[in-house]
Amino acid sequence: MSRLLSTALALLVLTSPNAAQTDARANEALKAGIKRLESAEYADALKAFDKALDTYAGARRLEDAKRAYMQLFVGNRNHANVVMKAMKVWVETHRDDAAGLSAAAFAEFDAWVRERDALAEATVNLVHNSPDWK
């Protein structure tokens, strides 16, 4: 999973404090990451977030990825589009090795990515006035 997608997950956890409470190790690493973030040590922050997010496993992690994408989708389409690209790459590079996921779970995630990608492209005019009006 790309560092960018991990960062999106970190943003999700930052904005949803309850998301990581079920995993103490994740919490500890997240706190370290937030501390680095506050001191503008972005590289170290990302490493800490990666460590935290590594405690997530399998399908649970993909569900978190979905939620992270949706958080960005409603907040900033440009950033959501970048994360979508990362997810599409992840799907394409894991078709033969689904990181321990069942075939059904992988297929479900694959379908979700394609549907949300098409939806994002179709509804681009929702976030601003139609260019034709200007």
Added chain:
Amino acid sequence: MRTWLAAAGLVAWFLAALPIMAQQPAVDFFSTRLPRWFPLPKIPVDNPITESKVELGRQLFYDVRLSGNGTYSCGSCHQQALAFTDGLAHALGSTGESHARSTMSLVNVVYNASFGWNERLSSLEAQMEVPMHNQQPIEMGFKGREVEVLARFRANDRDAGRFRAAFPEDESPVTLPNIIKAIASFERVLISADSPFDRYVFKDDRTAMSDSARRGLALFFSDRLRCSECHGSINLSGPTTFAGTMPSDPEAFFHDTGIAAHPAKFRAPTLRNIAVTSPYMHDGSIATLADVVQHYARGGRPRREKSDRVPGFAISPSETDDLVAFLRSLTDEAFLTNPAFSDPHIK
């Protein structure tokens, strides 16, 4: 490296955005009223929005004493269950006179960049002067009876108290400008954002929309039909305005859809809750959504002045059903029944 930079930028953006958002004066008021996918609306500097002003506005919006003959309120034409329209092809005024146009919806009107079917009115406050004072036809019938109407409210202690709470700086707050400001404040909180379409697109609710409605969504935004080129933005309408946007060219707000008997340009209204606002178009001349789709599929009526935004398109009967299913998915039942928007005079 590029990926890392993008990631760092993402985090930096998130942190930098927080103080900017906090500086917006309407943030506190709208924070509990707006979902994250709705932009922060612009509020006129000379009419800041407050809870007491909204509540006074709600009372006045539904108060028949505001019409000259004491029989009509704003809510007579703008009925909540019909997305603040009236189900008529032509609006009727307080004296029974018929208007040339149908009642416009007030759904998410806070985002409108201008007001009226084809007037160039720049604010809700300016728009409200029209039904108040219009004589041809008479709407609220306020003109010439201002003193009489204001006296109805000045004489009532409860009303006077509400005006004082809403306009504490004013020595004599029961005035027409304050009535207009209060009603405009109420209209600005009429936010509809919980339709099945919203739940599917923004909450990833896989059960919110039927398969047919999802196919209709794809058609609506497709290059073939291009519905969203006129009905765009978060309001699925013509140009909107909100925090961070610059004023658009007012002449770009309107276009000729080929529906009127004579050339005229009309706005693309919001499609939110459109299923409950029939009959359609500015003159109520089309009864059903399916017929509206067919009107646009034909490219409107052939006329030299018609907008090039209405070129026509091919659509099958099943696709028409899908498109209508999508339009029905824009109905926000919670909005249509929200007690906060209802008539407070009905016990």
